[in-house]
Amino acid sequence: xxxxxxxxxxxxxxxxxxxxxxxxxxxxxxxxxxxxxxxxxxxxxxxxxxxxxxxxxxxxxxxxxxxxxxxxxxxxxxxxxxxxxxxxxxxxxxxxxxxxxxxxxxxxxxxxxxxxxxxxxxxxxxxxxxxxxxxxxxxxxxxxxxxxxxxxxxxxxxxxxxxxxxxxxxxxxxxxxxxxxxxxxxxxxxxxxxxxxxxxxxxxxxxxxxxxxxxxxxxxxxxxxxxxxxxxxxxxxxxxxxxxxxxxxxxxxxxxxxxxxxxx
Amino acid sequence: xxxxxxxxxxxxxxxxxxxxxxxxxxxxxxxxxxxxxxxxxxxxxxxxxxxxxxxxxxxxxxxxxxxxxxxxxxxxxxxxxxxxxxxxxxxxxxxxxxxxxxxxxxxxxxxxxxxxxxxxxxxxxxxxxxxxxxxxxxxxxxxxxxxxxxxxxxxxxxxxxxxxxxxxxxxxxxxxxxxxxxxxxxxxxxxxxxxxxxxxxxxxxxxxxxxxxxxxxxxxxxxxxxxxxxxxxxxxxxxxxxxxxxxxxxxxxxxxxxxxxxxxxxxxxxxxxxxxxxxxxxxxxxxxxxxxxxxxxxxxxxxxx
Amino acid sequence: xxxxxxxxxxxxxxxxxxxxxxxxxxxxxxxxxxxxxxxxxxxxxxxxxxxxxxxxxxxxxxxxxxxxxxxxxxxxxxxxxxxxxxxxxxxxxxxxxxxxxxxxxxxxxxxxxxxxxxxxxxxxxxxxxxxxxxxxxxxxxxxxxxxxxxxxxxxxxxxxxxxxxxxxxxxxxxxxxxxxxxxxxxxxxxxxxxxxxxxxxxxxxxxxxxxxxxxxxxxxxxxxxxxxxxxxxxxxxxxxxxxxxxxxxxxxxxxxxxxxxxxxxxxxxxxxxxxxxxxxxxxxxxxxxxxxxxxxxxxxxxxxxxxxxxxxxxxxxxxxxxxxxxxxxxxxxxxxxxxxxxxxxxxxxxxxxxxxxxxxxxxxxxxxx
Numbered sequence: 001x002x003x004x005x006x007x008x009x010x011x012x013x014x015x016x017x018x019x020x021x022x023x024x025x026x027x028x029x030x031x032x033x034x035x036x037x038x039x040x041x042x043x044x045x046x047x048x049x050x051x052x053x054x055x056x057x058x059x060x061x062x063x064x065x066x067x068x069x070x071x072x073x074x075x076x077x078x079x080x081x082x083x084x085x086x087x088x089x090x091x092x093x094x095x096x097x098x099x100x101x102x103x104x105x106x107x108x109x110x111x112x113x114x115x116x117x118x119x120x121x122x123x124x125x126x127x128x129x130x131x132x133x134x135x136x137x138x139x140x141x142x143x144x145x146x147x148x149x150x151x152x153x154x155x156x157x158x159x160x161x162x163x164x165x166x167x168x169x170x171x172x173x174x175x176x177x178x179x180x181x182x183x184x185x186x187x188x189x190x191x192x193x194x195x196x197x198x199x200x201x202x203x204x205x206x207x208x209x210x211x212x213x214x215x216x217x218x219x220x221x222x223x224x225x226x227x228x229x230x231x232x233x234x235x236x237x238x239x240x241x242x243x244x245x246x247x248x249x250x251x252x253x254x255x256x257x258x259x260x261x262x263x264x
Numbered sequence: 265x266x267x268x269x270x271x272x273x274x275x276x277x278x279x280x281x282x283x284x285x286x287x288x289x290x291x292x293x294x295x296x297x298x299x300x301x302x303x304x305x306x307x308x309x310x311x312x313x314x315x316x317x318x319x320x321x322x323x324x325x326x327x328x329x330x331x332x333x334x335x336x337x338x339x340x341x342x343x344x345x346x347x348x349x350x351x352x353x354x355x356x357x358x359x360x361x362x363x364x365x366x367x368x369x370x371x372x373x374x375x376x377x378x379x380x381x382x383x384x385x386x387x388x389x390x391x392x393x394x395x396x397x398x399x400x401x402x403x404x405x406x407x408x409x410x411x412x413x414x415x416x417x418x419x420x421x422x423x424x425x426x427x428x429x430x431x432x433x434x435x436x437x438x439x440x441x442x443x444x445x446x447x448x449x450x451x452x453x454x455x456x457x458x459x460x461x462x463x464x465x466x467x468x469x470x471x472x473x474x475x476x477x478x479x480x481x482x483x484x485x486x487x488x489x490x491x492x493x494x495x496x497x498x499x500x501x502x503x504x505x506x507x508x509x510x511x512x513x514x515x516x517x518x519x520x521x522x523x524x525x526x527x528x529x530x531x532x533x534x535x536x537x538x539x540x541x542x543x544x545x546x547x548x549x550x551x552x553x554x555x556x557x558x559x560x561x562x563x564x565x566x567x568x569x
Numbered sequence: 570x571x572x573x574x575x576x577x578x579x580x581x582x583x584x585x586x587x588x589x590x591x592x593x594x595x596x597x598x599x600x601x602x603x604x605x606x607x608x609x610x611x612x613x614x615x616x617x618x619x620x621x622x623x624x625x626x627x628x629x630x631x632x633x634x635x636x637x638x639x640x641x642x643x644x645x646x647x648x649x650x651x652x653x654x655x656x657x658x659x660x661x662x663x664x665x666x667x668x669x670x671x672x673x674x675x676x677x678x679x680x681x682x683x684x685x686x687x688x689x690x691x692x693x694x695x696x697x698x699x700x701x702x703x704x705x706x707x708x709x710x711x712x713x714x715x716x717x718x719x720x721x722x723x724x725x726x727x728x729x730x731x732x733x734x735x736x737x738x739x740x741x742x743x744x745x746x747x748x749x750x751x752x753x754x755x756x757x758x759x760x761x762x763x764x765x766x767x768x769x770x771x772x773x774x775x776x777x778x779x780x781x782x783x784x785x786x787x788x789x790x791x792x793x794x795x796x797x798x799x800x801x802x803x804x805x806x807x808x809x810x811x812x813x814x815x816x817x818x819x820x821x822x823x824x825x826x827x828x829x830x831x832x833x834x835x836x837x838x839x840x841x842x843x844x845x846x847x848x849x850x851x852x853x854x855x856x857x858x859x860x861x862x863x864x865x866x867x868x869x870x871x872x873x874x875x876x877x878x879x880x881x882x883x884x885x886x887x888x889x890x891x892x893x894x895x896x897x898x899x900x901x902x903x904x905x906x907x908x909x910x911x912x913x914x915x916x917x918x919x920x921x922x923x924x925x926x927x928x929x930x931x932x933x934x935x936x937x938x
Binding site: 008009010012013014016017019020021022023024026027030038041042044058077079080082084085087091092093094100103104107108109110111112113114115117118119120121122125137143144145150176187193198201202204205207208210216218222223230234235238239241242244245246249250256 | 277279281282283286288289290291292295296297299300301303304306307355356358359361363366367373374376377379380381382383384385386387388389390391392393396398400401402428429447450451459499501502504505507508509511512515521524525528529532533534538541542545546549552553556564
Binding site: 165172178 | 626647653662684
C-alpha cells in the first residue's frame with residue numbers, strides 16, 4: 001500500500017502515457033492488416049501489401065503531396081512573419097503594444113470552425129474562388145500567432161547584454177544580429193516553424209471551409225474516405241509520420257541532451 | 265543609475281523599426297482574421313440566398329432563430345468541451361508531474377512521446393478509436409478474452425443511465441466523443457502544465473510540511489496556486505478548440521451527439537444558409553470570448569494574454 | 570576602426586539625463602594612459618553610466634569624451650577602440666571559448682586571430698579551454714575569458730564593470746592581484762567600476778569617488794584615505810570618527826587650538842581649510858589609542874569590545890553621548906573591559922578637518938559592499 005502511495009503519480013503517469021500512445025500503436029498495427037471488406041476496423045490477416053504499395057489508393061499520394069506543399073509554404077511564410085512580430089514585441093517599445101498582443105491572441109482563442117467560416121464569407125464576398133491559394137492564406141493566418149508565441153519566449157529570454165558585448169567587440173548592429181542574436185534565437189524559430197508545419201499539415205476544419213474539389217489535402221482525403229472505409233495506406237502514411245517524428249524529435253533531444261551533459 | 269533605465273535607452277532604436285517588423289504579420293492578421301470576422305458579422309445580418317445574392321438588412325431575427333433552434337447543440341458543445349477539459353486536467357496533471365519530477369533519465373523520451381502524436385494526423389488517431397471502442401473492436405475482444413464482458417455491459421448500462429451512452433455500446437455515444445476530445449487535446453494540456461510544474465521547487469513542499477501542512481494541504485495551499493498559470497494556459501488551449509471541434513462527434517458520435525461546429529459546417533457547406541451559419545459562428549465566438557474572459561479574470565492571470 | 574588613438578582618456582563636462590533623473594552631473598575626469606583607474610561609489614552614484622558612456626553604450630546628454638585628443642563622443646560602440654569586461658561577463662553562449670575571445674579580432678579582420686587569442690587565454694592562465702563552451706566553465710573561469718576577450722584587442726581603454734562582483738571572497742582577492750599583474754604586464758589603461766572600496770584601494774593607481782552623479786574626490790588611495798575632502802569620502806572609505814569642533818585660535822608652530830564639546834584639543838594647522846571655524850575633526854579608529862600616550866586626550870566609558878583576531882574594536886562613549894570607535898592592535902598591550910573608564914588619545918596631524926556644514930552621515934549609511 002505504502003509502495004503504491006509513494007509511486008501513485010508514476011503509475012497514473014504511465015497509464016495516461018499509454019492512453020496517449022494507444023491509438024498510435026493501433027494505427028501502426030493496423031497498417032499491416034488486410035481487411036476483408038472496406039473497413040479497416042477488424043483484424044483479419046497480417047500483410048505487407050499497404051507498405052509495399054503506399055500509393056495504391058487513388059488520390060492518396062497526391063493529397064499527401066498537396067499537404068506537404070501547403071505545409072511547407074505556410075510554415076515558411078508564417079515563420080518569417082511571426083518572427084518579425086516576435087522581435088518587435090520582445091525587443092522594442094512602441095505604441096499599440098497591447099492591441100498587437102490582442103491581435104496575436106485572438107486567432108488562438110477562436111475555434112477553427114469560426115475562423116474557417118468567417119474566411120469563407122470574406123472570400124465569397126470578394127468573389128475569390130476557393131482552392132490552394134485560399135487554403136494557404138488560411139493556414140498562414142492561424143500559424144502566425146503560434147510562431148509569435150514560440151519565438152517571443154526565446155527572444156525575451158535573450159540577455160540584451162550579449163548584443164552590447166557584440167557592439168563593444170566591433171560588430172555593427174547588422175553584424176551583431178547575424179552573428180549573435182539570430183544564432184541564439186534560432187532554436188525558438190525552428191520550434192515555431194515545426195509547430196506551424198504540423199498545424200498546417202494536420203488541419204481539417206479550416207481547410208474544409210476554404211478548399212475546392214480539386215484541392216484535396218491529406219486530412220480531407222481521410223475525411224472523405226472515412227465515410228466509405230479508410231484504406232490501409234492511410235495507416236501506413238500515419239505510421240511513417242509518427243515514427244519519423246519520433247525519430248527526428250528523439251534525435252534532436254539526444255543531441256541536445258548530450259550537449260547539455262557536456263555542459264554539466 | 266538603475267541598470268534597467270540604462271539598458272532601456274540603448275534598446276531604443278529608430279522609432280519606425282518595430283512598426284516595420286510588425287506590419288507584414290499584423291497586416292496579414294487584419295486582412296485574413298479581423299476583416300473576415302467583420303464579414304461574418306455582416307453576413308449574419310443579411311438576407312437573401314446564394315443564387316440571388318445577399319443584402320445587409322440588419323435582420324436580427326436570424327440570431328433569434330439560430331439560438332432557438334440550435335441551443336441544445338451549443339449547450340452540448342460547451343458541456344462536452346468542459347467535461348473533456350476537466351478530464352484532460354485530471355489526467356494531464358499527474359502525467360506532467362511524472363514527466364517533470366519522477367521520470368529521471370527517461371524525461372526526454374517521455375516528452376518526445378507526448379509530442380509525437382501531434383505529427384500523426386488528428387483524423388487517423390481519432391479513427392483509431394473506432395477500432396478500439398467498436399462493437400467487435402479491441403476493447404471488446406480483450407474483455408471477452410478476460411471473461412470481463414459483464415463489466416463492459418455494466419459500464420455501458422451505467423453510461424446509459426447517466427446520459428453519456430446508449431446503454432448497449434461504447435462507440436457512437438457521448439462517452440466516445442468526450443473520450444476522443446480528451447485524447448485529442450491532452451497534449452495541449454500537458455505541455456503548458458509541464459512547463460510550469462518543471463520549474464516548481466519541490467523543496468517548497470518540504471517547507472510546507474515543516475510548517476505543519478499535511479501532503480494534501482501542502483498541495484492545495486502551495487503547489488496548486490503555483491501551478492495555476494500552467495493550469496489556465498492548458499485549460500484555454502483545450503477548451504477553446506474542443507468547443508468548436510466536430511471531428512470527434514462525427515467520427516465517434518451519433519445524431520444525438522451533434523455539436524455546434526457540425527451545425528455550422530452543414531449550414532455553410534451543404535444547406536448554404538449563410539446568414540444562419542454566420543450567426544451561429546458569431547454566437548459561438550462571443551460565447552467563448554465571454555467565458556474565457558471571465559475565467560481568466562477569476563483565475564487572476566491576465567498576464568497570460 | 571575609425572581611430573587607433575591612444576593617450577589619456579578625457580571626459581569633459583559629461584552629463585547624462587534619463588527623463589528627469591540626472592545620472593551623471595557635469596563630470597570631468599582625466600585618466601592617464603597606462604594607469605589603473607577606479608570609479609568608486611555606491612550603487613546609483615552614476616559610475617556605471619559613466620562607464621557605459623565611455624564604451625559608447627549610452628550617449629552623453631552633454632559634454633565630450635576624447636582619447637589622446639581624438640573626440641570619440643559620437644562614435645558608435647563598435648567604432649571605438651574601447652572594450653568592456655561586463656559584470657555578467659556576457660559571453661556568447663553559442664560560441665566556444667576561442668571564438669568568444671577571437672570575436673573582436675575577426676570582426677576587425679585580424680588574420681592572426683587564432684594565435685593572438687590563444688596568447689590571451691594563456692595570459693589569463695586558461696590555455697586549455699579553447700574548445701569548451703562558456704557554460705562549461707566556472708564563474709571565475711568565465712571571468713577570465715571575459716577579460717581575455719577584451720584584452721586581446723589591445724584597446725586604448727579597457728573598461729571593467731564590477732567584474733569581480735559575482736565571485737566569492739577568496740576568488741575575488743586572488744583575481745584582484747591577478748588583474749593588477751595583467752594590467753602592469755600589458756600596460757593598457759584600465760578603468761574599473763566598483764562599489765567595493767577595498768577592491769578599489771588594492772588595485773587602482775588613482776581612484777575617483779562618485780556620489781549622486783558627481784565626482785567627490787579624485788586621488789591616489791592613500792591620499793583619499795588620509796585626507797578625505799568630504800564627509801562622504803571619509804565615511805565611504807573606511808570608518809571615521811567625526812567630532813564636532815570649533816577652531817578657537819590661530820596657528821602657531823604648525824598647530825591650531827580647537828575645542829570639541831568643551832574639551833581642548835590641538836590639530837595640525839595645514840589640515841584646516843581656510844576661513845572656516847566650525848569643523849568636523851575626523852580621526853580614523855586605528856589612529857585613536859587607548860591610554861594617554863597622545864597629545865589630545867578624551868575620557869569615556871567602554872560600551873562594547875569586540876575581539877577580531879588581529880585587533881580589538883572598542884566603542885567608547887564620550888561624556889556628551891557620542892560613541893567613538895577605537896581599533897587597537899593585539900600587540901600585547903593591556904585590554905580594556907566594558908564599563909571601564911578609559912582615556913582615548915591621538916597626536917595632532919593624525920586627524921583630518923572638514924567643514925561642519927557637510928552632513929556627518931553622508932556615505933556612512935551605505936554599506937552594500
